[in-house]
Amino acid sequence: MAREIKSTEEYKGKLLKLIPSEIIAAYMVLQGMVPQDKGKWGLIIVSVVLLILTPFYLKTMERVKRNLQVVVSTLGFVVWVYSLGGPFVYWGLHESWIASIILVLWTLSVPLFIRTESAPPGTKK
Numbered sequence: 001m002a003r004e005i006k007s008t009e010e011y012k013g014k015l016l017k018l019i020p021s022e023i024i025a026a027y028m029v030l031q032g033m034v035p036q037d038k039g040k041w042g043l044i045i046v047s048v049v050l051l052i053l054t055p056f057y058l059k060t061m062e063r064v065k066r067n068l069q070v071v072v073s074t075l076g077f078v079v080w081v082y083s084l085g086g087p088f089v090y091w092g093l094h095e096s097w098i099a100s101i102i103l104v105l106w107t108l109s110v111p112l113f114i115r116t117e118s119a120p121p122g123t124k125k
Contacts, residue, residue, distance in 0.1 A: 003062035005069055005114065014111035020073045023054050024080045031084070040090040047087050051077060072110055079106045 003017050027050050034042030054074045058064040064073075081088070083103040088094040 003058060004064050005066065011111050014114055015107065018069065018073055018076055018110055018114065019080075019107070020054055020058065020077050023050055023057060023077050026050060027077075027081060027086075028084070031086070040087065043090070044087040047081055068114065072114060076106065076110070079103055 005014055005017050009017070027046065030046045030050075031043060034046065051074065054077050055070045058070050058073055064070055079102055082094065083099040085094050085096075085099075
């Protein structure tokens with residue numbers, strides 16, 4: 001499935017394409033590899049590197065052309081990292097109940113606000 005959101009995309013399709021699932025999966029694997037005594041700096045480095053890689057991954061590997069989609073998906077990565085704790089725990093910024101609320105609201109609401117370009121005349125929208 002191509003990651004680019006098309007003009008005829010329905011809510012479920014938008015939702016799946018706005019979650020950077022491969023990057024989140026990479027974060028979860030790498031998070032498990034960081035030694036406990038290196039947790040703070042290890043998670044900061046992993047998070048920052050993946051945050052920087054997300055737009056490049058979306059543009060090159062997934063061929064996403066719309067900058068808004070890249071920005072929203074990159075912010076989605078931050079939301080997911082926050083929901084998992086990540087370096088936010090070490091900074092004293094993580095509250096699990098707030099993280100859960102933010103994750104649910106972000107995941108459910110963002111696809112509603114992402115507008116797609118109009119379909120060409122004569123095509124079904």
